[in-house]
Amino acid sequence: MTHEIAKAFAESEFEKYRIVQDRMFESDFDHFLALEEQAERKND
Secondary structure (H helix, E strand, C coil): CHHHHHHHHHHHHHHHHHHHHHHHCCCHHHHHHHHHHHHHHHHC
16 A cells, blocks of 8 residues: 555656646757857847
8 A cells, every 4th residue: 555655646746846847848959049049149
């Protein structure tokens, strides 16, 4: 029974973490675009 409780707790904590991580995630492409925008602003 304790294994099931521990597993359920771990899964619920992971779901909380996953939501935060998904919001904060920035792909390499998004990062590249942000750098390009910064470079364009500096050149203007």
